[in-house]
Amino acid sequence: MDFNDTSQEAAFRSEAAGWLKENQLTDADREGRSPLEVAKLWQKRKYEAGWACIGWDKEYGGRGASPIERVIWDQEESKYSVPSRFFVIGQGMIAPTLMVWAQPQHKENFLPKLASGEEIWCQLFSEPAGGSDLAALRTKAEKDGDDWIINGQKIWTSQAHYADYGIVVTRTDPTVAKHKGLTMFIVDMKMPGIEIKPIKQLTGDSDFNEVYFTDVRIPDHYRLGDVGQGWTAALTTLMNERLAIGGGGPGADVKLAMEIASLVEINGRPAIEDSAVRAKIAEFHVLEAGLEYNGYRAITALSRGELPGPENSIGKLVGAPKLQAVASFCMDLLEESGVLWSEDDLLSSLAQRSYMGAPGLRIAGGTDEIMTNIIAERVLGLPQDPRLDKGIPFNEVPTGN
Amino acid sequence: MNFEFSEEQLMLREQARGFLGQHCSPSVARSVLDGARNFDPDLWQKVAEMGWTATAIPEEYGGLGLGYYELAIIAEELGRAVAPIPFSSSVFLASEAIMAFGNTAQKNKWLPGLASGDSIGTFALAERPGSATADNLLSRYDQQSVTGAKAPTADAMIANFAVVVCKASPGHVHLAIVDLSDSSVARETLKTLDPSRGHGKVMFENSPAELLGEHEVSWSALENLLDRAAVLMAWEQLGIADKALEQACDYAKQRFAFGRAIGSFQAIKHKLAAMYVKNTLARSNAYHGVWALASDSDSLPLAAATARVASTQASLYAAQENIQTHGGMGFTWEFDCQFYYRRAKLLSLAIGSERHWQDRLVSALQRQRAAA
Known part of the structure; x- marks a missing residue:
């Protein structure tokens, strides 16, 4: 066991740090550009220098870096304020799906543009009738000559309003059991027949959309995997989704709680001296540190050629509720001022924003409950719940209103 | 890495x-x-x-x-x-x-x-209910002898000698080695919740003693010793946590109620998954703890306290919910669930409770923050 860089890792780190220092985004780069434009500018700069998606093969725009090198790069890049959220879905979830399931010409065409940030992708999975029970989705794809015609509705689609392409799971055969009648396709989001409506969230933001498909025509070579293999293909995306989302990025954490507890008072003494406050902070630290070192263990396993397993589901399962709890605790420390959406430096509304955002994180990419089931069934080997839809043709499965 | x-x-x-x-x-x-x-x-x-x-x-x-x-x-x-x-x-x-x-x-x-293994040593710190500090100890070392009483002391009845923590100048202690077979030492067995790891009360009356090192040691040096022990203890606790989870899973797969394995009910399933999550986090924290111990890292106090708190929580939860998963049979003398329940609690109290280590953890965070 060794936390320190090997000499090879140290050399890689210094090369990465050197490039980042030379090429970091300047105020001039940010001037007059939207966050998406800044993100694309930064991604392109990395791509041209061979620093984009470094774990990918060279032919797809990466440099075949090892898992440890990816971590080193992420650590070094995170020292700078750079936008990355626009590419998480495309690079983190969809690209691995294309690598497994797309035809060679599509890999050659799309993957480099995903790496360079030129094209943004979205993931069209959830539906009004299929969330946690994703395989209950109803959007239809019907064969028409060499094409497929898609009709239906997707929901909770992040980035659909500015995505160039998406991957969509459809039902191609309602007469077989629900998991068996699915097929996945690439879809050009600018095609006629696609209508996108933003959803206003409880935060007031609109990160998600409803996407309506009306007679959208897709060529057969956009199919990912065989007809009826859509569920297996979707699992590739979902497993990578759980790795990509993890704890959910920056937000209220132990550092913020320590900062606030050192500045506010309880009964005339710094809150950090209060034993109940200390117990809470310790509890949060155990979760944060546990997730961090869990990540290092996962990377070590990856670097030894082991595949990421369902145990990686715990990142989001622990991280999202922890975010909610830390945020709520930080606001408690502020007493009545906790309600303020302050622009003040210390308070900076990080706790409030995390508090409002956390419910979404606990649901997106598999709810806490689904993640818990995955651990129980796939890691601990416990039996599945009896399913009333098991083995029954999809069009005979009981439905509600 | x-x-x-x-x-x-x-x-x-x-x-x-x-x-x-x-x-x-x-x-x-x-x-x-x-x-x-x-x-x-x-x-x-x-x-x-x-x-x-x-x-x-x-x-x-x-x-x-x-x-x-x-x-x-x-x-x-x-x-x-x-x-x-x-x-x-x-x-x-x-x-x-x-x-x-x-x-x-x-x-x-x-x-x-x-x-x-010919000689068994033990470590005598506690004297009475509540946490021991440099200043509230009553045992004294003076002129190569120790006087005082230590209870509960783990393995007191079988140990050949004890390292006895005695009060010294403010903020300092003497660590004195006392041969427990000396006629000036009296020992009595104390009834505890885990008799498979016996405890006793040890009474010293001008008992011949050998000062460990040549000087008194600071309380923080003693804390360093306890940090090191806490990492190893965390691994022992982790063993209990994992074994209790395994036992609960096995039982949940074979025990049927309402026509199905009880492990297929989400009430049971989610409980066992929660055990797994706590155990996994505790294991990862224990990895960091042993790395900090083995590499003499400055991060040892934080790493040790984090590993200790995580393993304490995981082992107590797993041991208690293992019994719950077994239902009435888990509450019987005949079933083995009791061993993990007893030992988990015993280990969680040795060298400081969960609250004690949570406090140490935050102190370490405070020092880290002040240094940053």
Whole structure:
């Protein structure tokens, strides 16, 4: 066991740090550009220098870096304020799906543009009738000559309003059991027949959309995997989704709680001296540190050629509720001022924003409950719940209103 | 970066698990629990023959000169097996105290016996309910003798000697080695919730004592010793946590109610998944803890407290919910669930409770923040 860089890792780190220092985004780069434009500018700069998606093969725009090198790069890049959220879905979830399931010409065409940030992708999975029970989705794809015609509705689609392409799971055969009648396709989001409506969230933001498909025509070579293999293909995306989302990025954490507890008072003494406050902070630290070192263990396993397993589901399962709890605790420390959406430096509304955002994180990419089931069934080997839809043709499965 | 045990270390785990499977089945803990003995001397001898008591002691003092990674692995396996032997007292505390504070003559005198298992040491800190501090201790060392009473002291009835923590100048303690067979020492067995790891009260009356090192030591130096023990204890607790989870899963798969395995009910399933999550986080924190211990990292106080709190929480939760998963049978003397429940609580109170280590954890965070 060794936390320190090997000499090879140290050399890689210094090369990465050197490039980042030379090429970091300047105020001039940010001037007059939207966050998406800044993100694309930064991604392109990395791509041209061979620093984009470094774990990918060279032919797809990466440099075949090892898992440890990816971590080193992420650590070094995170020292700078750079936008990355626009590419998480495309690079983190969809690209691995294309690598497994797309035809060679599509890999050659799309993957480099995903790496360079030129094209943004979205993931069209959830539906009004299929969330946690994703395989209950109803959007239809019907064969028409060499094409497929898609009709239906997707929901909770992040980035659909500015995505160039998406991957969509459809039902191609309602007469077989629900998991068996699915097929996945690439879809050009600018095609006629696609209508996108933003959803206003409880935060007031609109990160998600409803996407309506009306007679959208897709060529057969956009199919990912065989007809009826859509569920297996979707699992590739979902497993990578759980790795990509993890704890959910920056937000209220132990550092913020320590900062606030050192500045506010309880009964005339710094809150950090209060034993109940200390117990809470310790509890949060155990979760944060546990997730961090869990990540290092996962990377070590990856670097030894082991595949990421369902145990990686715990990142989001622990991280999202922890975010909610830390945020709520930080606001408690502020007493009545906790309600303020302050622009003040210390308070900076990080706790409030995390508090409002956390419910979404606990649901997106598999709810806490689904993640818990995955651990129980796939890691601990416990039996599945009896399913009333098991083995029954999809069009005979009981439905509600 | 490499955050995994080596091949050799993983082989040691296999070997230790096999050995304890053969020599420390639950019936071994049960026979100590049912009987009048304080530990299992046969098992202790076998464990010593395996060289486990010698693991981290340098070769020049009769040890194997391996490291803390190996000791952590053994600790976890002893936890899984709820081994009724004084390993933590003698190895994690007494041996470590002598290695940390003893002079060369003392190391030569005491370590070979500890390494071979011929001598059992214990560590006597607690005197009464509530947490011990440098200033509230009553035991005194003066002119090569100790006077005072220590209770509860783990393995007091079977130990050959104790490292006794005595009050010294403010913020300091004397660590004194006392031969427990001396006629000036009186011992009485204390009834505890885990009789498979006996405890006693030890009374010293001008008992001949040898000061460990030549001076008093600061309370923070003593805390460093406890940090080191806390990492190893965390691994032992982790063994309990994982074994309790395993037992609960096995039972949930074979026990049927309402026509289905109870493990298919989400009420049970989610409980077991929650155990797994706590155990996994505790394991990752324990990895960091043993790394900090083995590499003498400045982060040891934070790493140790984090590992200790995580393992305490995981083991208590797993042991208690294992009983719950078993229903009424889990509450019987006949079932083994009780062993993990008893031992988890006992270990969580040795060298400081969860609250105590949470406090230490935040103190370490505060120091880190002040240094940043």
